[in-house]
Amino acid sequence: MKILVPVKRVPDPTQKTKIKDNAIDLTGASWIVNTFDEYAVETALRLLENGESNTRTGGEVVTVTLGPDDAAKELRTTLAMGADRAIHVVTDDKDIDSLAVVKVLQAIIEAEKPDLVLMGKQAVDGDANQVGQMLAGKLGWPQATFAATIEKVADGFVVGREVDGGVEYKKVPSPAIVTVDLRIVAGHSVKNGVTPATFAYQGEGARLPSLKGIMAAKKKPLDSKKIADFGVGAPAIREVGVTLPPARAAGQIVADIPTLVAKLANDAKAI
Amino acid sequence: MGNVLAICEYSGAALRSSALSNLSFARAAATAHGGEVIIALIGAGANAASGHAAKYAGKVIVVEDGALEHYLAESYAPIIARLAKDNGASIVTATATSLGKDVMPRVAALLDAGMASDISKLEGSNKFVRPILAGNAYSTVEISTPIICVTVRQSEFEPAGEAGGAGTVSTAPVGEINLFGASFVRAETQKSDRPDLGDAKVVVAGGRGMKNGENFKVLEQLADLLGAAMGASRAATDAGMVPADWQVGQTGKIVAPNLYFAVAISGAIQHLAGMKGSKTIVAINKNKDEPIFQVADYGVVMEWEKAVPELISEIKKVKASR
Structure with a gap:
């Protein structure tokens, strides 16, 4: 099974948001793989391994990104996690919108012919939550989001x-577009028929690249393409x-519950 | 310039309140585009809500078919795209519910439309303000495609009132359905008498400090006393204390009730992104240094075990005195 995982680099969300010249100031920002996309890479790896014995059972994971030269670093991170090769479409972020991203990814998917496209449900910078569904629409593929x-x-x-109100189970044939939510990395979330059902992945989030993985990633193929x-x-x-959003007015600490209830009733008129 | 096609969700014979927020945006967009609002009701029981919908717009189109019993993006998206083209729409809009978020980008792909997700405001005719970076900034985007797709953040738009007339109701055929092999398997949903988290006036939320699901019972008593919806932090839902769809936060529900109780919630950025638009925020936590106190209007530094039962009895006293 060949799995293609589009990934985006995003500014580290723990950094303070600053604005300069009517745009987000990214001077000196540190960058990471978008968390949801990192989880998509993790999901792809879990689908292709025996988690209990920690052995790969075949298949191929190809990661793709669009971004400036520097974005190759985040692709190397995905290779160090265990992806097999990567494709980098070099472009300035300012020159592309979601329609362009979809057009480029569609061309790559048609050339690579993966059995599954896995990606994050949204990037944690733009929070748009569009590309997976748009790709499915353009390709005429089924989709399973979140x-x-x-x-x-x-x-x-x-x-x-x-979904709102619970969990909905949907079946999709291969190939399909699947976008992942946070809980995809819980212990029992990925079932591939190889990893024993009794086995639970430990830890929070995606796997960290091992030293061996980081060394191996340097030798893995990273194909660079031009957006043109x-x-x-x-x-x-x-x-x-x-x-920036308006700051909330400073609140107050109240001494006890009767005081709180009196303020809610009389000042805030909230109860 | 053209009409606004508003995809509205319904429950039985009535539009959902989330749809009313969508209609509030749709009216503003129709004015800006010099067109009219057209409500689209799609699904196996869509016609039942057409009478209610007709109170909100001059034109209602119903696409009802047994084949639409379960929502699937694969069947809905081509129907919406066709309705948009057949009715001269320059804006296609839905509320950013799980359905709207799932289907609308697929519609945009079919229409070669640019899309603005989860918007908080319309500026002019084709500029949209939307939160980015987990609500830490607002971005204004300008879209130049002939048709624009939009999802609307429910908490940022007041529900529309009735338009004061009865619109015409017509039907459109479902057309040929191609599911591309996708199928609905089953839904695991929680039935509750409480209001939906997305449109509750009061929300009572608990966090990691509640320790287990059994302890949430006292919060549910408080919620039922106030007619509130239940919420939770990601820490509490991930630990399995309460259902995942109770989660309030960047990756869960975004809520903006009149009154929000954050009980034993530390206030991670992720959680604050989902509730800091609330009108009045009350934080109850035994640790005075937790970041939740920085967004709270009223903070009480106290263990929930003591605070919540006392809160219930004090609110009962106030209610009894009225």
């Missing part, structure tokens, strides 16, 4: 989707301004 669980079955995948080769036009979606 995956909390995924199970490989004989003729496709059964995905537990996090994909026929992408000028962006139809442009950011024209950024503002």
Whole structure:
């Protein structure tokens, strides 16, 4: 099984948000693989291994990114986690919108012909939550978004989707687009028929690259492509301004519960 | 310039309150685009809600078919795209519910439309303000495609009132359905008499400090006293104390009730992103240094075991005195 995982680099969300010249100030920002995309890489690896014996059982994981030269670093991170090769479409972030990202990824998917495309449900910088569904629409593929669980079955995948009011299970054949939510990295969320059902992955989040993985990643193929080769036009979606949200007025600590209830009833008129 | 096609979710014979927020945006967009609001109701029981929908817009289109018993993006997206084209829509909008978030980008792909997700405000006719970076900034985006797809953040738009007239109701055929092999398997949903988390006026949320699911019972008593919905931090849902769909936060529900109780919640950025739009925030935590106190209007430094039962009895006293 060949799994393609589009990933995006994002500014580390623990950094303080600053604005300069009507845009987010990224001077000196440190960058990471978008958390949801990192979880998609983890999910791809779990689908292709025996988790209990920690052995790969075949298949291929290909990661793809669009971004400046520096974004190769985040692709190397995915290779160090265990992906087999990577594709880097070099572009300035300002020159592309979600329509361009979809157009480039569609061309790569049509060339690579993966059995499954796994990606994060959204990037934690833009929070748009669009690309997976748009790709599925353009390709004429089935989609399963917000995956909390995924199970490989004989003729496709059964995905537990996090929806308002609970979990909805949807079956999709291969190939399909699956976007992952946070709980996909819980201990029992990925079932591939190889890892014993009794086995639970430990720890929070995705695996950290091992030293051996980091060394191996340096030798793995990383194919660099130019955005100009994909026929992408000028962006139809442009950011024209950024503002910080208004700060909340300072609150007060109240001494006891009767005081709290009196303030809620009389001052805030909330009860 | 053109009409606004508003995809509205319904429950039985009524529009959901989440749909009313969508209609509030749709009316503003229709004014800006010089067109009218057209409500689309899609699904196996869609016609039942058409009478209610007709109170909110001049035109309601119903696409009802047994084949639409379970929502699937694969069947809904082509229907929405066709309705948009057949009705001269320049804006296609839905509330950013799990359905809206799932289907609308697929619709945008079919229409070659640019999309603005989870918007908080319309500026002019094709500029949209939307939260980014977990609500730590607001971005204004300008979209130049002939048709624009939008999802609306429910908590940022007041529910629309009735339009004061009865709109016309028509039906449109479901057309040929291609599911691309996808199928609905089953849903595991929690039935509750409490209001939906997304539109509750009061939310009572608990965090890691509640220690286990059994302890949430006292919070549920408080919630039922106030007609509130239950919420939780990611720490509490991930630990399995309460259902995952109670989660309030960047990756869970975004809520903005009149009153939000954060009980034994530390206040991680992730959680604050989901509730800091609330009008009045009350934090109850035994540790005075927790970040939740920085966004709270009223903080009480106390163990929940003592604070919550006392809160219930004090609120009962206030209610009894009225």
